[in-house]
Amino acid sequence: MENSKAHIIAQLQREILPLQGFKSPGSKAACVDLGVINDVFPDNRFPTGVIHEFISTDREGVSSSAGFIAGILGMLMKDGGVVLWISSAPLLFPPTLSYFGIHPSKVIVVNVPKEKDLLWATEEALKCEGLAAVLVEMRELDFTASRRLQLIVERSGVTGFILRQNPRKLGTTAAVTRWKITSLSSIVVEAGMPGVGFPCWKVELQKVRNGKPGCWELQWQGKKFEVIEQHEEIVVNDQKRKVG
Amino acid sequence: MGKRFVAIWLRYLQTDWLVRRHHHLKGVPLVVKAQDHGRMVIIAANALAREQGIDSGMVLADARAVVPNLASVDDEPGLIERLLTNLANWCIYFTPTVAIDPTGGLMMDVSGCAHLWGGEEAYLKEIRARFTQLGYDVQVAMADTIGTAWAFSRYGKGDTIIDKAAQATAIQYLPAASLRLENEVVEKLQKLGLYQVKDFIHMPRTALRRRFGTNILQRLDQTLGNIDEPIVAVNPPAEYxxxxxxxxxxxxxxxxxxxxxxxxxxxxxxxxxxxxxxxxxxxxxxxxxxxxxxxxxxxxxxxxxxxxxxxxxxxxxxxxxxxxxxxxxxxxxxxxxxVVVANTNMWAGSCTLQSQALSELIDRLATRVGSSSVKIYKPSEEYLPERSFKPAALQDDEPAENWRCNRPRPMLLLHQPEPVDVMAPVPDYPPMLFQYRKKRHKIVKADGPERIEQQWWLQRGEHRDYYYVEDEEGCRYWLFRSGHYALDKKHQWFLHGFFV
CATH class of the missing domain: 3.30.1490.100 (DNA polymerase, Y-family, little finger domain)
Incomplete structure (x- = not known):
């Protein structure tokens, strides 16, 4: 009896998800594997065909968020496809993308100087079925605009990443997730050795529809994300906080 | 279907234009004058001046003696061509093929156009009405050949339409000059008493050629339609x-x-x-x-x-x-x-750069934000990081493969390196501290230096020593020092990029 009840609930849950914008991917869809983070998403997989929002406070934050997104894009573009990178002042250094498994020539960079055209360009790009993803550097995004974008991707199935640098107002948006990526000190293989290690991030999933928000420390190791087991710097930071 | 041509002669082109521009010249005898061997000679006169016996070629002083209230305006070189070109462009309303006749007229290929205005008569009437409205006195003629149309526009009486059958007989009573011959030939013909075309049109061709040159035969043939005459349109109609x-x-x-x-x-x-x-x-x-x-x-x-x-x-x-x-x-x-029609997928897969949906999207973006704003990049064979990639044509089918990625490179690269204040031990250790935008960063980890030389064949300047550094908050930057360390001179440090 208990079992069947749980079964029914699970089934209902599965039926509700598509109504909320989580479409189940077809067999063709590339799989994004984020390791442990997968478990917090509904259906236990990274949602594609939705809007993801990334918040950053400065250029360093934009850079780390772009790196984290590039890692995801690399997985999305495994079977080919093209990505649009829309920005009002693109600083992207294309050769670096190959570090994340993206072919730099498959990224179309669109420079849209006017704020008004930025939203228009984003909508047009998200409508184009078959694009692997669209990444937009946009400062302000109100609820209406985000709702429009979310409705467009629910129809077209394109994944949208909105990278917001230093937004004036951090209101509610219709985006399915809200992330904040900050860089962490890298780990050198052996203590005392010179050099800089693999890029590390503190990944905060502040909001996720039908999922559990959380916080992880990740490292980009060659071709995939790895969770950092223990990080000595964090302990130091905690102590600092207590003192301060 | 046979060809039809319309010749328009703007008899008083220059003076009509002057009256159109300066209204006070309306209703006065008007001439255009130009300097010739130290004298002022009239080169164009309007209808009122002509009525009183003034014609081009007269000396201005003589003309003033005949008509005391004669108005005169200086000639403007190149004006006729300019006016005719403008008029020819405007005549595109009537037909797509309009040519300039440098003697002061226009030639139009109107094959298949006249019926749109309800017949040839209505068509000519419309042309005349439009030109009259502009203030130009015109004489218009329509015929099967350029030669005949030209002849009747100059020497016909009023507007003329020459049918195909009537062409050979119609030109018989025109003067010899109507065949667009050189002046010497016309004079020679007149000396021999051959005033009209009918006087010599039936003469043996060999005799005509011997006495007057081959040109007269060519002009006759062109006028009668025996050989084609090309028309050089002002703006040739596009193929599509x-x-x-x-x-x-x-x-x-x-x-x-x-x-x-x-x-x-x-x-x-x-x-x-x-x-x-x-x-x-x-x-x-x-x-x-x-x-x-x-x-x-x-x-x-x-x-x-x-x-x-x-x-x-x-x-x-x-x-x-x-x-x-x-x-x-x-x-x-x-x-x-x-268009190469490619096989399309039966089910929509992921886009490639060639797919139609994507190229349509790019067209829309390029039209709105400018075509230079939509780019893909390809590697460029240069050492300086800001020059190591360049925009590629979006039409390229083969994506470039040879991207260099064996050295650490930042995610974001500043277009212009920004100067920063740095504290670093000499001679080439990585920096310990740097200040960027009023914020002090203490460097914990560093990698480098990586020396990148200037491209001396392109520009002069110091080499750069790049360091990949990480501050205590974990943010990673790309700094470089410009030039060697030296005790006697100051060396500037720059921030060039942000790592992931």
């Missing part, structure tokens, strides 16, 4: 073009929109049948005040989908100024390429 003359003047956005849709459908239909596609297309609106509004659209791949092209034009419709009204719309294909 559609025109839409409007009976009522169009001055609303809706009207322009309908016209554009119609023209696009027609043009694309024509192109689809021949498996061609547009790369560049111009939409021209001819207004009643003789101004032309042009809008141009480019696509990255040849396309013949009218709804897509309409979307590209749609944004521009509001910027077309209709003025007093638009009477003619022309859609011209500037660049046409053949």
């Amino acid at each position: 073009a559609e025109r839409l003359p409007c009976i009522d003047l169009i001055s609303t956005a809706t009207g322009i929109r309908i016209a554009l849709e119609k023209l696009l459908n027609r043009l694309c239909n024509q192109l689809q049948k021949q498996q061609k596609g547009l790369r560049e297309v111009i939409f021209k609106c001819y207004r009643t005040d003789y101004q032309v509004q042009e809008k141009r659209v480019e696509t990255i791949r040849p396309g013949n989908n009218p709804s897509h092209l309409f979307k590209l034009f749609e944004e521009m419709i509001s910027s077309i100024a209709p003025g007093p009204g638009i009477e003619l719309f022309i859609l011209e294909a500037v660049k046409v390429e053949s």
Whole structure:
């Protein structure tokens, strides 16, 4: 009896998800594997065909968020496809993308100087079925605009990443997730050795529809994300906080 | 169908134009004067002056003696060509093929045009009315050959239409000069008493050639239509073009929109049948005040989908100024390429750069934000990081493969390196501290230096020593020092990029 009840609930849950914008991917869809983070998403997989929002406070934050997104894009573009990178002042250094498994020539960079055209360009790009993803550097995004974008991707199935640098107002948006990526000190293989290690991030999933928000420390190791087991710097930071 | 030509002679072109510009010259005897061997000579006179016996070639002083109130204006070199070119461009209302006749007239190829105005008589009437409205005195003639039309526009009485059958007989009673012969030949003919064309048209050809040269035979043949005469149009009609003359003047956005849709459908239909596609297309609106509004659209791949092209034009419709009204719309294909119809997937897969949906998206973005704003990049064989990539053509089918990624490179690269204050141990250790935008960063980890030399064959300057550094908060930067360390001079540090 208990079992069947749980079964029914699970089934209902599965039926509700598509109504909320989580479409189940077809067999063709590339799989994004984020390791442990997968478990917090509904259906236990990274949602594609939705809007993801990334918040950053400065250029360093934009850079780390772009790196984290590039890692995801690399997985999305495994079977080919093209990505649009829309920005009002693109600083992207294309050769670096190959570090994340993206072919730099498959990224179309669109420079849209006017704020008004930025939203228009984003909508047009998200409508184009078959694009692997669209990444937009946009400062302000109100609820209406985000709702429009979310409705467009629910129809077209394109994944949208909105990278917001230093937004004036951090209101509610219709985006399915809200992330904040900050860089962490890298780990050198052996203590005392010179050099800089693999890029590390503190990944905060502040909001996720039908999922559990959380916080992880990740490292980009060659071709995939790895969770950092223990990080000595964090302990130091905690102590600092207590003192301060 | 035989060809038909219209010749227009603007008898008083220069003086009519002057009267049109300066209204106070209206109703006075007017001449145009020019310096010739130290004398002022008249080179053009209007109808009023001619009535009183003044003609071109007279000395101005003599003419002043005859007509004391004679108004004279200095000649402007190149004016006739300029006026004729403008008029020829405006005559596109009547026919697409208009040529300039440097002797002061226009020649139009009107084959298949006259019926649009309800017959040849109505057509000539319309031409005359339009020119009269502008203030030009014209004489118009229509015939099967350029020669005959020209002859009757100069030497006919009033406006003339010469039928095909009547052509050979009609020119018989015209003077010899109507065959566009050189002056010497005309004089020679007159000396021999051959005043009219009928006097020598039936003479043996060999005799004519021997006495007057081959030119007279060629002109005769051209006038009679035995050989073709080329016409050099002012703006040669595009190979693929559609025109839409409007009976009522169009001055609303809706009207322009309908016209554009119609023209696009027609043009694309024509192109689809021949498996061609547009790369560049111009939409021209001819207004009643003789101004032309042009809008141009480019696509990255040849396309013949009218709804897509309409979307590209749609944004521009509001910027077309209709003025007093638009009477003619022309859609011209500037660049046409053949379309290779590729096999399309039965189910939509992921896009490639070649797919139609993506190229249409790029066209829309490029039209709105400028075609230089949409780019893909390819590697460039240069050492400096800001030059190591360059925009590639979006049409390229083969993506570049040889990206260098064996050295650490930042995610974001500043277009212009920003100077920073740095504390670093000498001679080439990585920095310990740096200050960027009033914030102090203490460096914990560092990698480097990586020396990148200037490209001496392009520009002069110091080499750069790059360091990949990480501060205590974990943010990673790309710094470089410009030039060698030296005790006696200051060396500047720069921030060039942000790592992930």
